[in-house]
Amino acid sequence: NAGVTQTPKFQVLKTGQSMTLQCAQDMNHEYMSWYRQDPGMGLRLIHYSVGAGITDQGEVPNGYNVSRSTTEDFPLRLLSAAPSQTSVYFCASSYVGTAQQYFGPGTRLTVT
Amino acid sequence: ELKVEQNPLFLSMQEGKNYTIYCNYSTTSDRLYWYRQDPGKSLESLFVLLSNGAVKQEGRLMASLDTKARLSTLHITAAVHDLSATYFCAVDPAGYGGSQGNLIFGKGTKLSVKP
Secondary structure: OOOEEOOOEEEOOOOOOEEEEEEEEOOOOOOOEEEEEOOOEEEEEEEEEOOOOOOEEEOOOOEEEEOOOOOEEOOOOEEEOOHHEEEEEEEEEEOOOOOOOOOOEEEEEEOO | OOOEEEEEOOEEEEEEOOOOEEEEOOOOOOEEEEEEEOOOOOOEEEEEEEEOOOEEEEEEEEEEEEEOOOOOEEEEEOOOOHOOOEEEEEOEEEOOOOOOOOOOOOOOOOEEEEO
């Protein structure tokens, strides 16, 4: 099992550009989520999904879109990047009914 | 709104000493998690605490949960340099107005163990 994988590992964007952060898991987990980590802030939930076709907002969803067309994949889209979105992004997954989450390696995003 | 507070946020310890990290949360929950993060790395699950009075131990680390006090502790015994990392607690508000799995994290405790 590869577990939770994320691509890319690093990305630099200019303000206004769009991009998609990829997340995939091979553990057949129903639940997947995206967090951002900023210095001194811990991790904050952006969006989550409890299954294919079902998504919902977390604590800090503005500026981000998600979709879940398959159990395995949960991409995060930045429609128009802003410097405030400079952060480290983590994807996580788990079985529904347990919050023992498995985290991906992270994507470090810089918006200039 | 569920809030999770950790203290201290920074901790510098001598090797061989004991110390405790505290995690307080503001809303009823009986699911609490501890994670470790090394610089530039992802989060590694340390402990899963799922009931009042739960105690888990792994090596020099021991975690406990008191749901009535809304408090979890991570106790470090005879610290060694390899324990230097940032430690996060996270609370799952499932069943108490929140959605299962949507963890609320504390800000983390950066631990530095010096020889």
